[in-house]
Amino acid sequence: MLQAIADGILSGSIIALGAIGLTLTMGILRFANFAHAELVTWGAYMALGVLSLTGAFMGPLAPFSFGVPLLMATLVAMVATALLALAIDWLVYRPLRGRANHLTLVFGSFGVSLLVRMVILLLFGGAAQYYSNTLQIAMKVAPGLRIMPDQIFTLGLTAVIVVALHLFLQKTRLGLSMRALAENPELARVNGIDTRHVVRWTWIIGASLAAIAGVLYGLTVQLRPEIGFHLLLPLFAAAILGGVGNVFGAVIGGLIVGLAESISVLFIPAGYKLAVPFMILLLVLYIRPTGIFAGTVGGGKS
Amino acid sequence: MKSMIASGLMGAGLVLSGAASAQAQDCKIAVGSVLSITGSMAAIGSAIGDAGKLAIDHFNEAGGVNGCEVNFILRDDQGSPNVGVDAAKTLVEIEKVPVLLGAIQSGVSLPILTSVTVPAKVTQISCCSSAPSFTELAREGGTQGYWFRTLPTDRPQAAVLATIAAEKGYKKIAVIHVNSDYGVSLATRFRDDAEKLGIEVTGVTPYNQEQASYRAEVNAALQAEPDALFLVAFPADGATVAREWISFGGSQNLILSNALRADEFVESVGAQYLENAYGIDNAQVEGESVEAFNTSWKDAKGSDPNGPGLHVMYDAAAVALLAMEQAGEADGTAIRDNIRKVTGGEGEPIYPGAEGFKKAKTLIAEGKPIRYVGATGPITFDENGDVTGPYLIYGVKDGELATLDRWDKARVEAALEKLQ
Numbered sequence: 001m002l003q004a005i006a007d008g009i010l011s012g013s014i015i016a017l018g019a020i021g022l023t024l025t026m027g028i029l030r031f032a033n034f035a036h037a038e039l040v041t042w043g044a045y046m047a048l049g050v051l052s053l054t055g056a057f058m059g060p061l062a063p064f065s066f067g068v069p070l071l072m073a074t075l076v077a078m079v080a081t082a083l084l085a086l087a088i089d090w091l092v093y094r095p096l097r098g099r100a101n102h103l104t105l106v107f108g109s110f111g112v113s114l115l116v117r118m119v120i121l122l123l124f125g126g127a128a129q130y131y132s133n134t135l136q137i138a139m140k141v142a143p144g145l146r147i148m149p150d151q152i153f154t155l156g157l158t159a160v161i162v163v164a165l166h167l168f169l170q171k172t173r174l175g176l177s178m179r180a181l182a183e184n185p186e187l188a189r190v191n192g193i194d195t196r197h198v199v200r201w202t203w204i205i206g207a208s209l210a211a212i213a214g215v216l217y218g219l220t221v222q223l224r225p226e227i228g229f230h231l232l233l234p235l236f237a238a239a240i241l242g243g244v245g246n247v248f249g250a251v252i253g254g255l256i257v258g259l260a261e262s263i264s265v266l267f268i269p270a271g272y273k274l275a276v277p278f279m280i281l282l283l284v285l286y287i288r289p290t291g292i293f294a295g296t297v298g299g300g301k302s
Numbered sequence: 303m304k305s306m307i308a309s310g311l312m313g314a315g316l317v318l319s320g321a322a323s324a325q326a327q328d329c330k331i332a333v334g335s336v337l338s339i340t341g342s343m344a345a346i347g348s349a350i351g352d353a354g355k356l357a358i359d360h361f362n363e364a365g366g367v368n369g370c371e372v373n374f375i376l377r378d379d380q381g382s383p384n385v386g387v388d389a390a391k392t393l394v395e396i397e398k399v400p401v402l403l404g405a406i407q408s409g410v411s412l413p414i415l416t417s418v419t420v421p422a423k424v425t426q427i428s429c430c431s432s433a434p435s436f437t438e439l440a441r442e443g444g445t446q447g448y449w450f451r452t453l454p455t456d457r458p459q460a461a462v463l464a465t466i467a468a469e470k471g472y473k474k475i476a477v478i479h480v481n482s483d484y485g486v487s488l489a490t491r492f493r494d495d496a497e498k499l500g501i502e503v504t505g506v507t508p509y510n511q512e513q514a515s516y517r518a519e520v521n522a523a524l525q526a527e528p529d530a531l532f533l534v535a536f537p538a539d540g541a542t543v544a545r546e547w548i549s550f551g552g553s554q555n556l557i558l559s560n561a562l563r564a565d566e567f568v569e570s571v572g573a574q575y576l577e578n579a580y581g582i583d584n585a586q587v588e589g590e591s592v593e594a595f596n597t598s599w600k601d602a603k604g605s606d607p608n609g610p611g612l613h614v615m616y617d618a619a620a621v622a623l624l625a626m627e628q629a630g631e632a633d634g635t636a637i638r639d640n641i642r643k644v645t646g647g648e649g650e651p652i653y654p655g656a657e658g659f660k661k662a663k664t665l666i667a668e669g670k671p672i673r674y675v676g677a678t679g680p681i682t683f684d685e686n687g688d689v690t691g692p693y694l695i696y697g698v699k700d701g702e703l704a705t706l707d708r709w710d711k712a713r714v715e716a717a718l719e720k721l722q
Contacts, residue, residue: 221515265518
């Protein structure tokens with residue numbers, strides 16, 4: 001049970017990072033971007049690509065399984081993923097936005113997601129890969145509870161990012177514009193907010209977070225071209241659960257989905273685990289279609 | 303209309319002439335075969351058909367069966383059960399074949415067996431169907447003994463692995479297996495065998511293929527803190543399970559299934575974690591009789607017999623023909639009852655090839671016992687029509703896959719005997 005909770009929080013925090021980006025784009029751009037999950041895959045593989053180019057020029061930072069090279073590769077991956085997101089927006093979504101209805105955009109995002117996945121398949125192959133081939137042996141923290149240092153790093157990083165993002169949305173001008181745009185696009189425009197500028201930064205932030213989620217996923221699980229495809233439902237479940245556009249909601253949503261998936265295996269055969277996010281999504285849509293923390297970007301009605 | 307009548311008459315004429323020539327000395331016996339010449343198994347199907355044809359050519363060269371020329375009728379199942387059943391029905395009801403060789407896929411062989419050959423009392427020998435369900439069916443009496451196969455089943459694998467585990471002194475073993483017919487049967491069999499040897503099996507956890515993480519499955523298997531893990535998996539998913547198992551503090555005493563004998567698996571897990579691991583796989587059979595087949599194949603085809611199903615198909619056909627010769631009649635039940643008389647036992651060994659079959663015919667005519675040692679080495683069918691084969695035990699040494707031990711048939715059978 002203890003182990004299931006620990007695993008759930010871990011996978012939940014990765015889902016949360018991905019869901020933050022998704023909830024931001026859904027809230028501000030007002031369409032369900034199915035390609036968002038592929039940004040997670042893209043980020044993870046970009047870091048792998050950088051790592052294989054530079055090589056592990058420094059040993060790992062004990063007790064973690066990775067060192068400075070991976071951290072640098074992650075930064076590069078964030079940039080690469082943000083560029084990809086901007087390129088997709090510029091080439092696909094912008095021409096469609098305004099001219100076509102929401103459904104067209106959704107289908108467009110489906111096409112983009114397939115395209116991104118195939119490009120990754122082409123560049124990196126379909127086999128599972130790892131950032132490092134040395135296995136990290138878990139520490140026994142308590143009876144029946146084993147944790148790896150990498151997992152603690154993942155949790156810590158997620159917490160830092162969430163707090164930083166919260167401050168950004170509450171305190172900075174750009175953050176406030178993003179919240180305003182999510183709350184009421186017309187009013188925001190009337191008030192002289194440069195929507196294109198805000199949209200651009202929404203993509204950059206969302207994509208960077210997706211890249212980090214991808215790297216953390218690759219670090220604690222493994223890299224395969226289907227990462228995004230497998231995360232798609234958990235991400236949407238988390239974003240909708242938390243209320244579209246709500247950053248804290250997405251984090252809590254991610255944790256709930258992660259925990260539910262992990263704890264469910266104690267009661268049902270593990271093969272049915274994938275159905276759990278579906279169930280949560282259905283339940284939320286039935287009971288509270290606006291999400292548990294329905295509200296605006298930045299959390300709450302503050 | 304006219305042409306229809308004409309062809310009908312021609313058909314009747316053919317049947318009549320066939321019946322007439324059966325009376326004569328230069329009679330004909332038909333051997334039927336249903337294989338996948340097209341469809342998903344097409345890449346290997348026609349070569350397998352050639353192997354069957356080769357055995358029949360060799361026998362005809364040696365003088366045929368009971369003085370009759372053997373005619374090989376090959377039908378395509380297109381890889382589909384209903385086409386296969388239709389083909390088998392035609393062979394059994396119209397061509398009146400006493401023996402049917404095939405099919406390749408278990409999913410095709412099984413419906414043919416239950417709905418065509420067993421009701422018609424025709425012996426069926428498959429080269430290639432390895433599903434455990436046939437053994438189950440035979441044990442329940444569903445095959446009435448008409449089912450044989452020349453491909454070793456996975457039944458002995460569990461027995462050998464469990465025997466080695468007991469020798470190594472493992473007391474508690476967890477099992478994680480792929481959720482397929484293959485995985486379930488190997489896992490349950492291993493559990494039964496291990497428990498007979500006094501090993502506690504702490505849990506049998508299935509996993510579904512193609513998942514990114516098997517943390518939940520690994521955790522479930524880890525709960526009882528076993529001192530070894532039996533992993534039935536395919537290389538990619540197997541590597542994911544093994545990595546998570548080891549990094550979550552599971553024992554590095556791994557027992558691996560045959561499919562994990564792949565460089566990809568060793569590479570992804572890391573050879574340094576697999577030093578205590580051992581696994582099992584079918585060994586390539588060696589020996590004079592195997593060479594005899596390889597040479598005659600090369601003579602006939604101009605290439606080496608590299609491909610699945612060739613050796614086993616040749617043996618399937620050879621066993622059927624020898625049993626027919628031994629029985630003295632081309633009848634399904636007689637073939638069934640004589641197959642074990644020409645295989646196993648203490649008789650004079652008979653090798654593949656026209657020479658070997660000539661020798662067999664002479665010995666049978668003299669009433670002396672024979673024992674077919676075929677393209678797959680010595681063959682012994684058990685009471686369910688299954689054969690056993692030699693196995694190798696593999697492990698990882700100096701960062702690479704290595705063969706640690708070999709188990710010949712006698713050793714495998716001794717291990718099985720102990721577990722009966």
